[in-house]
Amino acid sequence: MIQFGPHHRTDWRSEFQRLEGAYAPSTMRSYRSDVEAFENWCQENGLAAPFPAAVETVCRFLEDQGRSKAPSTVRRRLYAIRKVHRLLDLPDPTYAEDINLAFRRVRRAKPVRPKQARGMTAVDLKRFLEVQPDTPWGLRNMAMLSLGYELMTRRSELVALRDEDVEFREDGTLRVLIRRSKADQEGRGRIGYSSVASAHRLHAWQRWKGETTHWLFCPIYKEHPIDRPLSDTTVKVIIKQAAKMTGYGPEDVRSFSGHSMRIGAAQELLRCGFDMAAIMRAGGWKSINVLARYLEHAEHNVWA
Template identity: 45%
Template sequence: MLSNKETNGSSWREAINRLEGAYSDQTLRSYRSDFAIFDSWCIANNLCSLPASPSALAAFIAAQAPELAANTLRRRLAGIRKVHRLFHLQNPAEDEDVQIAMRRALRSRTRRPRQALGLTKELRDQLAAACSTDLAGLRDRALIVVGYDTMCRRSELAALRVEDLTSLDDGSMLALIRRAKNDPFGDGRDGLVSVVSAEALKAWLEAANISDGWLFRRVNSGRVGAEALHPHSIGRILKQRALAGGLPAEIVSRISGHSMRVGAAQDMVANGADILPIMRSGGWKSINVVARYVQNVELTRLAGWRR
């Protein structure tokens, strides 16, 4: 059995490091963060985290449940499970008491997640129009329209490179989305960039003097950096442009890095697209996720049909 002193050192961190290259950076960050939280909680309560007893894990879930969303609680449990497997230890999450603790925690809250506001065409155009003509503004306008067209997740948008673009004869482009959180082995998918969006993208690349490498980069004091935008900064950019465009604060608060993706799916439904083409365009594997994004549009169409 490992002591808390050992788990507080490099032992479990070194074990997670063995996963480098097999999992995404985001997944590894989550494993490290979630097990560190569990380890600290165990130390504070004079309990052992490796191997954790089912009773300790059940108590941890009960302590965390009032403060965490359901998905975060599931993620914490997944991180604890993974570390135990890395040490070839019995998985305490399989114990019936832990399963009961999780069911109790999940039943204590509603499962309906808070959905990002869909950046539909009308809102997209408002944000794009609010972008200035300096380097940051040109980048942000291109980011907004390309993100909408390709239905990229924020991490996918940040990972795009000039080499991923293919110009088409009509002036539009194909953008290769090489990897996604539900595409860990890089099968990839193509996103179509419209002629108008391609022009916005070319204007940014020309002004920024970018001919290869990362497509969307940091701009500091009028200078373009060499590094890609961090995915988390995309939501902040959208909120800033929404404020500049005069959108109400309650609207701005609901905008996130996924808003372009959600809004494009909603517009496709409003224009009569079936669910399967939407799933292919956005790289969704679960019909339930897409259905939740577009359900309000479907209800509006149904209400109109009933009139």
């Protein structure tokens, strides 16, 4: 049996450095928190060092987690355990049939429909823009909301944009290169286009921020732009703040998220008569199943 010394707890953390640059920061955070959850569970249950893990231990962990966590979370934690075994070059138990059966039991015991953020409609966008203050923050937020909606970006894509990714065209619109996305980890990119109104809003924001930073959307401190990108969490906060300022109640405010621009714009295109293939191309979707789930709430309005 493999024995570990007193430093076994840090082995996987040091090995995780090898993943830097190969995975998105959000994925890295998830991996760390999931492995820590397994590690802590093993300690709380008086089990030996978690790696290499026994098949029975992983089965017990998955079934225990399934009592309080969504199946998607349990699956993600299984993947994290698998990743650690690979990084440490240990025998990987996660493909054992007993583990497969344990996860199937978790999934069947708690069928959970994925929770979807509320789509931001064109009317919502108009209202959210109208409540922005006449300040540098308002200039930035108007440009970001307007552009994010029209490009149907994920929030991580939106905050990753740089000035060099934007081209002002002769017709007054924008051509934008979205370099990397969740579905495009190699960074081949996709092209999006904006309205004249969004181009004007972005030009006003860029004129204010100047060349202090070439991140398209940056933080502001004491009315000065800061040379770093916004966090993707800030996008969600800005949307929720706009919904609150518009007059939505607490429950409605909670239903909006950083994904609301992408979902709402896709739903709006469906209502306007665009087919699934066109919407997939515009938003960079690879899976028709994911897009179909976003669009199902819009379909009852299409035929009204």
